[in-house]
Amino acid sequence: MAEDPGNPEGRITTERRGRLLLIGIDRPHKLNGFTPKMLGELGRAYTGLEDDDEVWCGLLHAHGPHTTAGLDLPKVAPLMAEGVDLYGPDSVHPMDLHGRRRSKPLVAAVKGITYTIGIELMLACDVVIAADDCRFSQLEVKRNIMAAGGATIRMVERAGWGNAMHVLLTGCEFDADAALRYGFVQEVVPAGEELGRAIEIAEEICAQGPLAVRATIENSRTFVEQGFDAAVAAFGPTNRGLLRTEDAKEGVQSFIDKRPADFKGR
Amino acid sequence: MAEDPGNPEGRITTERRGRLLLIGIDRPHKLNGFTPKMLGELGRAYTGLEDDDEVWCGLLHAHGPHTTAGLDLPKVAPLMAEGVDLYGPDSVHPMDLHGRRRSKPLVAAVKGITYTIGIELMLACDVVIAADDCRFSQLEVKRNIMAAGGATIRMVERAGWGNAMHVLLTGCEFDADAALRYGFVQEVVPAGEELGRAIEIAEEICAQGPLAVRATIENSRTFVEQGFDAAVAAFGPTNRGLLRTEDAKEGVQSFIDKRPADFKGR
Amino acid sequence: MAEDPGNPEGRITTERRGRLLLIGIDRPHKLNGFTPKMLGELGRAYTGLEDDDEVWCGLLHAHGPHTTAGLDLPKVAPLMAEGVDLYGPDSVHPMDLHGRRRSKPLVAAVKGITYTIGIELMLACDVVIAADDCRFSQLEVKRNIMAAGGATIRMVERAGWGNAMHVLLTGCEFDADAALRYGFVQEVVPAGEELGRAIEIAEEICAQGPLAVRATIENSRTFVEQGFDAAVAAFGPTNRGLLRTEDAKEGVQSFIDKRPADFKGR
Numbered sequence: 001m002a003e004d005p006g007n008p009e010g011r012i013t014t015e016r017r018g019r020l021l022l023i024g025i026d027r028p029h030k031l032n033g034f035t036p037k038m039l040g041e042l043g044r045a046y047t048g049l050e051d052d053d054e055v056w057c058g059l060l061h062a063h064g065p066h067t068t069a070g071l072d073l074p075k076v077a078p079l080m081a082e083g084v085d086l087y088g089p090d091s092v093h094p095m096d097l098h099g100r101r102r103s104k105p106l107v108a109a110v111k112g113i114t115y116t117i118g119i120e121l122m123l124a125c126d127v128v129i130a131a132d133d134c135r136f137s138q139l140e141v142k143r144n145i146m147a148a149g150g151a152t153i154r155m156v157e158r159a160g161w162g163n164a165m166h167v168l169l170t171g172c173e174f175d176a177d178a179a180l181r182y183g184f185v186q187e188v189v190p191a192g193e194e195l196g197r198a199i200e201i202a203e204e205i206c207a208q209g210p211l212a213v214r215a216t217i218e219n220s221r222t223f224v225e226q227g228f229d230a231a232v233a234a235f236g237p238t239n240r241g242l243l244r245t246e247d248a249k250e251g252v253q254s255f256i257d258k259r260p261a262d263f264k265g266r
Numbered sequence: 267m268a269e270d271p272g273n274p275e276g277r278i279t280t281e282r283r284g285r286l287l288l289i290g291i292d293r294p295h296k297l298n299g300f301t302p303k304m305l306g307e308l309g310r311a312y313t314g315l316e317d318d319d320e321v322w323c324g325l326l327h328a329h330g331p332h333t334t335a336g337l338d339l340p341k342v343a344p345l346m347a348e349g350v351d352l353y354g355p356d357s358v359h360p361m362d363l364h365g366r367r368r369s370k371p372l373v374a375a376v377k378g379i380t381y382t383i384g385i386e387l388m389l390a391c392d393v394v395i396a397a398d399d400c401r402f403s404q405l406e407v408k409r410n411i412m413a414a415g416g417a418t419i420r421m422v423e424r425a426g427w428g429n430a431m432h433v434l435l436t437g438c439e440f441d442a443d444a445a446l447r448y449g450f451v452q453e454v455v456p457a458g459e460e461l462g463r464a465i466e467i468a469e470e471i472c473a474q475g476p477l478a479v480r481a482t483i484e485n486s487r488t489f490v491e492q493g494f495d496a497a498v499a500a501f502g503p504t505n506r507g508l509l510r511t512e513d514a515k516e517g518v519q520s521f522i523d524k525r526p527a528d529f530k531g532r
Numbered sequence: 533m534a535e536d537p538g539n540p541e542g543r544i545t546t547e548r549r550g551r552l553l554l555i556g557i558d559r560p561h562k563l564n565g566f567t568p569k570m571l572g573e574l575g576r577a578y579t580g581l582e583d584d585d586e587v588w589c590g591l592l593h594a595h596g597p598h599t600t601a602g603l604d605l606p607k608v609a610p611l612m613a614e615g616v617d618l619y620g621p622d623s624v625h626p627m628d629l630h631g632r633r634r635s636k637p638l639v640a641a642v643k644g645i646t647y648t649i650g651i652e653l654m655l656a657c658d659v660v661i662a663a664d665d666c667r668f669s670q671l672e673v674k675r676n677i678m679a680a681g682g683a684t685i686r687m688v689e690r691a692g693w694g695n696a697m698h699v700l701l702t703g704c705e706f707d708a709d710a711a712l713r714y715g716f717v718q719e720v721v722p723a724g725e726e727l728g729r730a731i732e733i734a735e736e737i738c739a740q741g742p743l744a745v746r747a748t749i750e751n752s753r754t755f756v757e758q759g760f761d762a763a764v765a766a767f768g769p770t771n772r773g774l775l776r777t778e779d780a781k782e783g784v785q786s787f788i789d790k791r792p793a794d795f796k797g798r
Contacts, residue, residue: 144741209410475676
């Protein structure tokens with residue numbers, strides 16, 4: 001496939017839409033293969049999502065017919081070998097595995113070819129909407145490397161050992177229905193409708209108390225990462241904090257008034 | 267909806283049926299909204315289930331067409347704000363998160379509106395039968411609070427991150443089929459049949475060696491709460507203890523005699 | 533059922549097929565009930581799989597129409613009561629719970645009656661193919677003992693609490709479709725095709741970089757057994773090790789040459 005002369009190294013687009021930040025993978029002439037430039041921009045986009053108080057939810061999507069064929073290895077591998085942190089050392093890491101973690105909800109819309117880093121980015125989001133033309137493959141084993149962006153953890157967490165091993169150890173291609181059955185995606189829609197549906201869900205999330213949304217993510221993450229007792233121990237302090245917010249008062253008032261709440265995020 | 271003058275604050279019913287203890291949520295005129303009185307009675311019912319050696323299995327169900335619309339907040343919130351333990355400080359906590367834990371199996375039958383505490387009570391049971399008219403919603407985020415009765419843990423444990431976040435972060439309503447797919451419920455039956463089917467399963471559990479049933483719950487809980495190695499370490503001691511019981515001898519003898527075992531719980 | 537005079541205590545067969553080691557449960561006249569002799573041979577077969585550098589993947593299957601009805605208790609129980617390690621003290625334990633662990637991938641093909649140890653052996657594998665005539669039952673509770681070969685852990689890990697408790701606390705029989713829904717098996721095929729399909733998947737696994745396959749199993753196991761942070765911490769060291777192998781060079785070269793990789797396992 002020819003390079004797009006206007007966008008040879010690709011880019012990450014960002015677009016504000018109300019409380020939403022749309023983050024777009026944009027290098028369709030090369031199946032959205034990630035270049036170092038794109039990885040750096042992706043890290044900055046995630047950091048921007050985190051730092052902008054006006055934004056309450058992120059939405060990861062892709063330009064063109066495919067999510068991504070993966071890393072553009074000839075460009076990326078030399079830098080990886082040098083140990084360069086391609087997302088930027090102070091960035092919110094899009095794989096959400098270590099370092100500065102994201103606190104805001106993230107929805108993903110995926111479609112067509114969704115390979116390797118595409119799956120791992122999607123599994124690092126909270127809710128995923130898949131087009132029915134998705135072709136997933138976590139194919140690192142074909143190159144004798146291990147998926148190191150979270151798939152070895154998150155596939156097991158969602159699908160259980162057997163289903164995770166099936167796709168991890170064979171590197172096989174699987175479709176949207178399989179991904180739904182594995183819990184990797186939450187809904188499958190006709191191709192072309194995945195972004196619209198993802199926006200709908202993201203807006204639904206934005207209509208809830210944003211501090212409670214973030215507290216929920218944090219508590220569930222505490223369970224997954226630190227265990228049952230740690231999550232239980234956080235229930236009391238978390239809700240005492242939430243109850244002191246303006247938004248909690250609005251939550252109760254809107255309930256009494258039988259109207260949707262108008263939250264401020266404080 | 268009008269109060270029932272004979273039952274204004276609602277109540278929790280208990281009924282012995284052989285080895286079973288049926289625990290019923292009973293305030294149908296108010297969609298079984300939980301009052302402080304009901305929460306206290308619920309704690310005592312769970313404690314009774316635990317303490318009565320003649321009872322081997324509990325069954326949580328609801329009177330009227332719905333499980334529950336949740337807490338009756340105007341009545342409950344002031345006491346919660348004072349930090350009162352509404353289930354009773356020495357009770358077996360129905361959410362089974364801390365304090366005195368239950369050791370006996372619990373089956374739940376749910377139907378119609380099953381919101382917030384209704385879902386969390388059900389997820390704190392072992393097996394759940396759902397009527398096909400169920401309407402589930404974990405809607406705390408609509409009030410800018412966090413579900414603090416176990417949903418942030420148990421939804422992730424059962425359904426995986428994506429499915430759990432979908433329902434937790436939007437507060438959306440979902441039906442019995444979705445709950446089945448998420449592993450929140452184990453069977454969906456036509457509305458009206460859920461209690462009968464739950465009793466059937468509870469009686470099936472009661473026909474097994476009750477000490478082995480409790481040991482199984484404890485071991486799986488050890489895995490979920492303390493991890494793989496702790497659960498494995500308990501295999502030997504647990505089964506050595508079980509093999510010394512009268513019921514283990516009866517288990518072997520009934521196998522030789524090709525008849526159902528007649529267990530005594532010792 | 534009459535004993536087979538040529539095979540009264542049963543046996544475990546092993547057969548090399550390229551990079552595959554087929555391990556067969558062989559006592560069909562007694563529904564493949566495991567004798568002490570068979571358990572010892574099973575332990576040696578798993579150890580052989582681990583120790584033979586020429587073999588990259590194991591495949592557990594059964595001779596005759598059934599996987600196994602379980603342990604031949606009259607023969608096995610006395611030795612268990614004495615605390616004999618029936619798999620052999622230095623063996624790779626087929627239940628993969630403690631002691632020397634396996635590092636190589638294992639596929640299982642199950643069919644017909646698949647009870648107790650049959651389920652636990654299958655859940656200790658990575659990928660399971662089930663015939664559509666499977667009859668599963670984890671029936672230890674019927675004898676007032678606890679399943680102590682991993683079911684209390686692995687059923688919860690794959691299916692979530694409710695589904696796991698349903699089958700563990702009732703000892704009920706369930707079929708291949710239920711096992712698929714629970715994630716206990718990965719595919720259901722018409723009876724008679726399960727071994728062929730399992731071989732297909734095992735060969736697909738053998739076509740991937742074998743060191744990356746083992747690293748993937750190890751990393752996911754680290755997540756399940758030691759937690760999220762431990763798994764994340766291993767990403768970097770694991771892939772730096774893999775990138776130094778001959779097979780990683782072959783992986784890249786085969787990608788450039790657009791041909792399947794020819795891995796050597798070093």
